[in-house]
Amino acid sequence: MNTDVIVIGAGPAGLMLAAELRLGGADVVIFEQRAERSWESRGIGFTARATEMFEQRGILGRLENIEITRQGHFGGIPIDYGILEGSHFGVRGAPQYKIEEMLEDRATELGALLHRGYEFTALTENADGVTVTVNGPEGVQEHTARYLVGCDGGRSTVRHLAGFDFAGSDATREMYLADVKGADIKPRMIGELLPGGMVMAAPLEEGYTRIIVCENGTPPDRGEVTFAQVADAWQRLTGDSIHHGETRWVSSFTDATRQATEYRRGRVLLAGDAAHIHLPAGGQGLSIGVQDACNLGWKLAATIAGHAPDGLLDTYHSERHPVGARVLRGTLAQGTLNLTGSSVQPLRTVMAELLAIPAAARHMSGMVSGFDLAYEVGDGAGSAGHPLLGRRMADRELELADGGTDRIARLLHPARGVLITADATGATAATAAGWSDRVDVVHVRTFPAGPEEGGATTESVLVRPDGYIAWTAPAGGGLEAALQRWFGETTAA
Template sequence: MDAAVIVVGAGPAGMMLAGELRLAGVDVIVLERLAARTGESRGLGFTARTMEVFDQRGLLSRFGDIETSNVGHFGGLPVDFGVLEGAHQAAKTVPQSATETVLEEWATRLGADIRRRHEVLSVTGKEDSVEVEVRGPGGVQTLRSEYLVGCDGGRSTVRKAAGFAFPGTPATMEMFLADVKGITLEPRMIGETLPGGMVMVGPLPGGITRLIVCERGTPPQRREKPPTWEEVAAAWQRLTGDDISHAEPVWISAFGDATRQATEYRRGRVFLAGDAAHIHLPAGGQGMNTSIQDAVNLGWKLGAVVQGRAPERLLDTYQAERHPVGKRLLMNTQAQGLLFLSGAEMQPLRDVVSELIAYPEVSRHFAAMVSGLEIRYDIDGGSHPLLGRRMPDVPLAGHKLIGRTTEALRAARGVLFDLADNAELRRRAAPWRDRIDLITARPSGPAADDRLAGAAAVLVRPDGYVAWAAPGSHGDLPMALERWFGPVI
């Protein structure tokens, strides 16, 4: 084998997955067609759930000062994200180019082998391996790995070569996204519709202004290169009457409203993650965030199976857990598109939804949906409120090294939190000490016990989700440990 796992695509999903695999002790090669990072900002900021993901790996500080906000929207209609409980607000001003830089540096320091100017030509699945034909600087070669993961975007070569079905709806319109400088425009919120379409204006750091231009009735094009600034400025003038042609574009791209999802995220030894598995209208900055979370869900599972610590059936939970998340993502972005891309005929519905958002429960529902905080995996094991949800970030007392629950997840290992100093519990978990950490501490702070729903012990997976909690889980602790971390040999 050239590597245990080959990842195709060096975007946020691919880099996050490479880092997770290295934390699991797995050798990984990342193949990227481009010679260097594009520097394009595209996805902007992180949802609250992705902030939690980066926090649990100790990555947040690498982004420097992050501007956060509780202001959000659903389909262009304002939503107060402050109604959600949690340690993090959403980050608003981190460009995707910075995210890619941080994740690539992290994965590289962990030992990932990143090979740029390597284009995948074909994929051949074998019973015990995957062969990838690659054209690189030295010519065409065949690489072999135990598993292959396609993180290579909406036009994924891996998805096509491995025969994944990708049903959905094609794009019906084309929109422009441009970051420009040398111009001052009044901010325009997404959702402020005009007779011919929709435009958005948002300030970014460094004197950059982000523009989105959607002109209704423009047929989608299959472009091989970005649109010109002249096209963007002309569309802006048709919609607003203003001439912005004198602005200097930093970068420009075009996108559509195509909505597709792979019917399966795994075919044998080949997996899909990120945009390779699901594409949708950019709405609320969810695409990159969902892609990163795909990678975190898959990484520890693939690492455990490759290392022989867990049975291969663990990999089936990737499809079971992440496919519903992707399906719901497509549903909510389609709904948002109807709200902010349609014409005056949609105004009555916008008014009704605005009235509903004024109710705190509805606002909480929309905010949780867009931020990813609503995710609860279907983990069969009982009725405890934490089961299948992310472990809350709670202060701890009584431990010499760990002061917060999130800090215990830095190494991407399973964690058993013994919150009641139960020696018998620790004895029963001891056979799994090679793959989980035991943390004996007590919750501190006025709301800590409430956030933990009275749990005396919590078993947390490496991705931060709760696999077992007591009291309230069916079955005993060893059963849960064996299911998620493999049998003791």
Template sequence: MSAVRARGGVVDYDVIVVGAGPVGLMLAAELRLGGVTVAVLERLEQPSGESRGLGFTARAAEIFDQRGVLDRLGAVETSPMGHFGGVPMDYTLIEGGHFGVRGVPQHRIEQALAEWAVELGVALLRGRDVVDIEPDEAGVTVVTDARDLEVFTAGYLVCCDGGRSTLRRMAGFDFPGTDATREMYLADVAGANIRPRFIGERTDAGMVMSAPLGEGLDRIIVCEDGRKPTGRSAPSWTEVADAWQRITGESLHGANARWVSAFTDTTRLVSQYRRGRVLIAGDAAHVHLPAGGQGLSLGVQDAANLGWKLAATIRGWAPEGLLDTYHSERHPVAARVLRNTLAQGTLYLTGAHMEPMREIMRELIAQPSVVRLLSGMVSGLDIRYDMPYATGADEPVWLGRRMPHRTLGRTDGDADGGQVRVPDLLRHGRGVLIDTTGDDAVAAAAARWAGRVDLVRGEWAPAPDGVEPAPKAVLLRPDGYIAWVPGAGELSQALTAWFGADDAGRPSGRHD
């Protein structure tokens, strides 16, 4: 157990994360990589085994790859072809682009993340339903009603308890947005004997999707035009089969439903991601129509962004304002996802009168520039964060973007030797400075931050045809985003902006 201390039944951690879904588990592991103590409190005694999601976007796949989680999921398949609002398009026009990893149920993702988090030393405490929180200037007290009342204290609390979050209300986060306008059904069924409709199929009565899950199971989604929201979480299988038949003319009444659920196009986003010692991430912070598998992926990216910043703040080396960049970077990304999912829902789930707009979208998507824009938006590969110390007309195009997963031939005598991929360099959640210039000044600057940044020297493997060569030198944040390249100001300025004072000047942290 990774407790700092225990006294009188009260256990202290640096961070308490509430919710053991993919976002909470990912965040907890990121925090442990950063060297702080973490407990995850989960209401359920055991994982539910249900999986609303069946995959994740290209950017989430890159983040999982950076931490070795992708390997834990076994063989995965990606799809080059996807859609925007039901209009097919090729997602591979962006380097590293694809429509996402498909066919990986959420319970498998949660299992892999839980195993990784526990190996790192996260205390995963199930059967703990949080009934009260008391934040103050020094930390947060958390009360659960597991068996007997338990009291936990932590320096920070992060709410990762999903779209129906109770912690969001307890902590005082507002949740503005729009209410549901339609209700849709989701089910896993056996014995359906239906053909796949991977990106969906429209009729005059609505839209259906279907995809084989293996072992005789199919995942179906049913969106009937005019179906108003009822507030239910689980309709009957008969209702779902009736709606499927009205849309397609096919009967699924003889199939066996393993589980049935309902969802809506409710669209909401908290106004702030932090209230003092309490932060929020994942579906607790944003809910939207699940178009393109963006929900889980958006939350995983929240976790990757927040984890190293919160750990740095606790350990005492974070530069001033670093934790505030969690909100300033992630809130606009979520707002953009909400816009694109609303647009896709309007385009795809509205009746026949939307057909002229769909036809125009087909014409637009024939243009490569439009495909790059929309695929970058849905995949998350076009995210660019502000680097305030290096702005202006001459700001290099790479700065603030994610580093594509290129290969480097190492020349620095590292024990691994040979070829190494960029995600392998990010395994430990530290900053990485990749230098192919051989300039001693780069190495000298990196040496002053050796406690938080790894220097890797080598030569880039040739870039694929039509792809821009990688920068000669590049500073990567722990989440894989580019914080400096030559021409973006002084390297020492970028190191200070993201990693604090150099080793000689920084204060001794709480756990150093």
């Protein structure tokens, strides 16, 4: 084999995956069709859960001048996402090119090899690996790997050539977006419904404003969009002319909604937009792609290292596919509320009344942020055991048994399992000793309570490398069984 994993695509999902694989010890080669890094600001931020995951790898601080906002919307209906502790509508002030720059630096620092200007054209899979054909500056080449991951976007060549089904609905309309400078554009942060459609405007860095123009009756057209088209549509909807403005980037998008029916076929896997496309409502696309990468990375690295338990890699699909399907439903709902015109106003009014109820706002905040996600972690425990089981491990300050302090997010920087225990007898730590090459044990005086527990006490937690809780004491079942389920057999075995 030339390498352990070939990743096609150097967008956020592909770069994050490469870094995760390197943290797990796997060799990674990335092939990217673009000869140079994109300077497009296609995405301008990410959600609360992606924020946490960047913090759990110690890279959030690499993004400068970012802002976190509690106030957001669902389909244009205002919501305070901070109603859940630690939640927010998202990070703003981070255009996608800066996120990609940060993730590329991280992946290459860790030893991932990135080759730009290479078009992926073919693949052949056998029992031992995958051979890919790429056409680059040196001509046509073949490379082999044990696994291939397609992170090559909504029109994924990997998905097509590997025969994945991409079920869903075609686009019904086209919408425009542009970064504009030198035009007096008032902020319209959650979108403004107008008789002819909807417009949004959000300030960016260096005096630019991101505008989105959704004009009713615009059919999907894959042709290249010009700023004149965008400015014409803006003027038709708002009455304001921005034709004199300067633009650095213009693009279009649609409401096409599709999802791969499976995220893995043998030695070929999909992540990010290659696995799911949807209306870009609330900046969720980049965020769930990053979360796909964090879920897949440690599992695939463990499989390559030879200590993954049977079926671990299959849990990538079983855990992430329902998440993608839920995001697709949510974005379709937001499109109905925000893009259907005046006929949907009664529904918007009812939804606004519902979201004024704190319990409903908490539900929506948890759904969009990803904070309410609960994986099944074995034997039904994720739904019937301790309330923390299967859920994300929120960052907290820990009072260590030796008198020092630490934070949970910092403990997850190496992308290893972490067992945090207040068991003074040493029995819990002794049980985990056989997994010391994969799981770090942290002794604390007490495990600090948070709102997620719902009043239930917690003595110890086992946290997976992606930040989700695989076992708790009490009410979490046997620790040894949990360690075997997620980290394989002991080194002694």
